Amino acid sequence: MLTPYDAYLKENHDRFIDELLDFLRIPSISALPEHAEDIDRAAKWVADRLKAAGLEHVEIMPTSGYPVVYADWLRAPDRPTVLIYGHFDVQPADPFDLWDSPPFEPKLEHARIYARGASDDKGNLLSPIIAVEALLQTEQRLPLNVKFLLEGQEEVGSPQLPDFLARNRQKLACDLALSADGLQWSPDQPKIELGYRGICGLQIDVQGPAGDLHSGLYGGMVRNPIQTLSRLLATLHDNAGHILVPGFFDDVVDLTATDRQLMAKPPFDEAGICARLGVDALFGEPEYTPIERVWARPTIEIVGISGGFQGQGAKSIVPSRAQAKLSCRLVADQDPERIAALVKRHIQRQRIPGTQVQVIDIEGRALPYLMPHDHPGNLAVAQVLTELFGNAPFFTRCGGSIPACSLFLKTLGVYTVNFSFSYEDENLHAPNEFVRLKSLEKGQIGYAMLLRALDRQL
Numbered sequence: 001m002l003t004p005y006d007a008y009l010k011e012n013h014d015r016f017i018d019e020l021l022d023f024l025r026i027p028s029i030s031a032l033p034e035h036a037e038d039i040d041r042a043a044k045w046v047a048d049r050l051k052a053a054g055l056e057h058v059e060i061m062p063t064s065g066y067p068v069v070y071a072d073w074l075r076a077p078d079r080p081t082v083l084i085y086g087h088f089d090v091q092p093a094d095p096f097d098l099w100d101s102p103p104f105e106p107k108l109e110h111a112r113i114y115a116r117g118a119s120d121d122k123g124n125l126l127s128p129i130i131a132v133e134a135l136l137q138t139e140q141r142l143p144l145n146v147k148f149l150l151e152g153q154e155e156v157g158s159p160q161l162p163d164f165l166a167r168n169r170q171k172l173a174c175d176l177a178l179s180a181d182g183l184q185w186s187p188d189q190p191k192i193e194l195g196y197r198g199i200c201g202l203q204i205d206v207q208g209p210a211g212d213l214h215s216g217l218y219g220g221m222v223r224n225p226i227q228t229l230s231r232l233l234a235t236l237h238d239n240a241g242h243i244l245v246p247g248f249f250d251d252v253v254d255l256t257a258t259d260r261q262l263m264a265k266p267p268f269d270e271a272g273i274c275a276r277l278g279v280d281a282l283f284g285e286p287e288y289t290p291i292e293r294v295w296a297r298p299t300i301e302i303v304g305i306s307g308g309f310q311g312q313g314a315k316s317i318v319p320s321r322a323q324a325k326l327s328c329r330l331v332a333d334q335d336p337e338r339i340a341a342l343v344k345r346h347i348q349r350q351r352i353p354g355t356q357v358q359v360i361d362i363e364g365r366a367l368p369y370l371m372p373h374d375h376p377g378n379l380a381v382a383q384v385l386t387e388l389f390g391n392a393p394f395f396t397r398c399g400g401s402i403p404a405c406s407l408f409l410k411t412l413g414v415y416t417v418n419f420s421f422s423y424e425d426e427n428l429h430a431p432n433e434f435v436r437l438k439s440l441e442k443g444q445i446g447y448a449m450l451l452r453a454l455d456r457q458l
Contacts, residue, residue, distance in 0.1 A: 086125035087154035127443030201362030223354030
């Protein structure tokens with residue numbers, strides 16, 4: 001027999017789908033300034049939906065960038081408070097020709113919804129709102145106090161979130177944060193993400209002669225800036241993939257035996273990964289497994305390089321300039337500002353005469369995040385996921401970044417537990433992004449279960 005809660009979800013299933021389709025039609029792309037009004041539209045949509053769910057004190061709060069939407073339900077005196085986080089901005093949708101249907105005209109097909117933002121993060125963001133609505137409609141209360149913080153700039157690194165959190169620390173005070181942005185291992189196997197890597201970026205500009213030169217007349221007389229850039233980039237790693245920047249590893253938290261045991265539990269098919277990625281071998285620090293390298297070791301990646309003639313055929317020049325872009329993924333307890341300064345100093349110390357080298361910061365930084373696997377929040381989530389999936393979750397980390405998690409820990413003093421139902425195969429950030437209807441249903445059921453479990457655990 002269905003509980004009143006489950007019956008409410010079933011009776012309103014079609015309405016919830018229609019609401020998500022409506023939400024997905026808003027092209028709330030934070031990376032493109034021409035979509036600023038769409039971000040505002042998405043914020044209003046979210047605020048209206050929170051009000052309809054029965055949340056109180058709903059506000060669209062401005063920042064120096066895109067807005068944040070806040071709401072709460074604080075009618076459970078002497079009970080814990082959880083802060084539910086998600087984001088309503090999405091990635092750009094290009095290349096459009098690789099989509100099977102227009103990215104902002106959502107298509108429901110084969111128990112999936114295809115659209116930009118369907119999985120990351122609009123579908124997942126809507127699940128806890130629906131769960132709260134269903135609880136309030138069927139039980140007239142929540143098991144504990146709930147606050148929502150939903151932002152419109154996660155996909156550009158949440159640049160205004162640090163200042164916003166600092167100015168609203170008391171308003172956002174809580175005992176635990178829940179992230180509706182994240183991944184499960186597979187549709188049949190859950191996981192709990194304990195950590196995310198931080199990030200910082202740098203750009204190296206190398207200036208040679210004032211303009212491009214005839215390579216026959218000047219080649220061998222002046223230094224080629226691409227040659228200089230190549231030498232600089234080669235100083236960042238040794239042949240085995242170890243980073244050679246002095247001081248880069250000073251603050252890295254070493255892996256414990258327990259850490260390595262937890263990371264060894266999820267299955268890893270190295271040959272299958274190589275085949276899927278189209279490479280003949282994986283690469284990196286040989287002292288660590290590929291999973292350990294992605295989840296718990298920092299990197300410096302050369303993510304872009306340019307200089308000289310790029311067209312078809314040949315052009316006999318010594319180019320006047322060259323450029324490279326670096327992206328550093330960081331792990332606990334590395335600080336993005338310090339790492340950027342160390343890499344910058346390392347490059348500038350090479351002192352290759354005949355060219356001028358400038359290293360500049362690239363916007364978009366995030367602190368790394370790591371929480372204990374046996375935190376009470378994780379124990380509650382593990383209990384719920386085991387019941388939902390029929391399997392105990394893996395305890396993993398993620399090589400990507402969710403800036404809010406480290407910011408909540410730094411500013412609010414609380415850990416963030418991932419509770420989201422996306423999967424890597426759902427084309428996040430790529431053409432034909434989709435979300436499974438079963439994932440949405442799991443999220444709606446799971447959030448009600450989790451709020452009850454946290455009331456007992458915290």
